[in-house]
Amino acid sequence: MLDVENLHVAYGQSEVLHGMSFGVATNEIVAIMGRNGMGKTTLMKTMMGILPSTAGSIRLRGEDIGGLKSHQRVRKGVAYVPQGRMVFSTMTVKENIETGLTASGDRKVPDDIYELFPVLLEMKGRRAGNLSGGQQQQLAIARALATKPKVLLLDEPTEGIQPSIIREMARTLRRIRDERGLSIVVSEQVLSFALDVADRVLVVENGEIVHDEPRAALNEAKVARYLSV
Numbered sequence: 160m161l162d163v164e165n166l167h168v169a170y171g172q173s174e175v176l177h178g179m180s181f182g183v184a185t186n187e188i189v190a191i192m193g194r195n196g197m198g199k200t201t202l203m204k205t206m207m208g209i210l211p212s213t214a215g216s217i218r219l220r221g222e223d224i225g226g227l228k229s230h231q232r233v234r235k236g237v238a239y240v241p242q243g244r245m246v247f248s249t250m251t252v253k254e255n256i257e258t259g260l261t262a263s264g265d266r267k268v269p270d271d272i273y274e275l276f277p278v279l280l281e282m283k284g285r286r287a288g289n290l291s292g293g294q295q296q297q298l299a300i301a302r303a304l305a306t307k308p309k310v311l312l313l314d315e316p317t318e319g320i321q322p323s324i325i326r327e328m329a330r331t332l333r334r335i336r337d338e339r340g341l342s343i344v345v346s347e348q349v350l351s352f353a354l355d356v357a358d359r360v361l362v363v364e365n366g367e368i369v370h371d372e373p374r375a376a377l378n379e380a381k382v383a384r385y386l387s388v
């Protein structure tokens with residue numbers, strides 16, 4: 160579904176991704192793990208077209224999308240839940256979700272989005288800024304799903320969220336994958352969440368992928384060592 164090959168990204172003269180390659184299959188959930196500053200956000204932003212790459216390719220179902228602008232990538236089926244959620248705090252919950260509809264062409268928020276996140280239906284008239292962190296994360300995911308994506312990118316969705324909600328989020332993401340046949344790429348520092356949610360775990364260290372293993376065969380101790388400072 161998604162193929163990243165030899166991706167290089169730099170801020171000015173300083174290269175931070177040094178030739179990353181990986182693929183994500185249809186229906187697969189891949190967790191990209193790594194400590195702060197290792198390049199996860201840079202990778203996510205580059206896949207979404209927010210940052211340019213200096214070399215390499217990004218293909219969606221074989222089509223090179225690396226030259227497209229973000230909004231064009233959304234129309235091709237890539238959706239993004241940024242770090243820190245970035246909901247529009249003065250807009251209502253419903254209005255936030257509706258911003259995703261321009262890409263799908265739907266005129267109203269599909270019922271199945273509120274079925275996934277009943278709390279958003281309850282709160283659809285409230286300003287997003289008044290929601291809790293966990294509710295805002297659900298809203299950011301709902302907004303992304305409103306674009307009807309094939310690939311969902313989430314940047315550190317568990318950041319600042321309490322453990323019970325983190326477990327629920329893992330279940331919800333697997334349900335989204337099962338029901339919609341999506342591919343999901345999630346960057347993460349919390350190993351227990353990655354183990355709950357992912358089919359495959361990659362580790363990024365200093366802008367390179369240093370570990371890539373299916374969940375079922377994962378050497379947890381080795382991954383934990385990469386994550387410890």
Ligand SMILES: Nc1ncnc2c1ncn2[C@@H]1O[C@H](COP(=O)(O)OP(=O)(O)OP(=O)(O)O)[C@@H](O)[C@H]1O
Nearest residue numbers: 170175193194195196197198199200201202242315
């Ligand atoms: N705007 C920028 N200008 C210059 N360097 C940057 C910029 N943004 C990030 N970097 C550097 O790029 C490297 C990768 O940062 P990135 O934010 O991608 O890491 P990360 O793994 O997502 O970390 P975090 O978990 O803190 O988000 C770091 O060394 C960081 O200092």
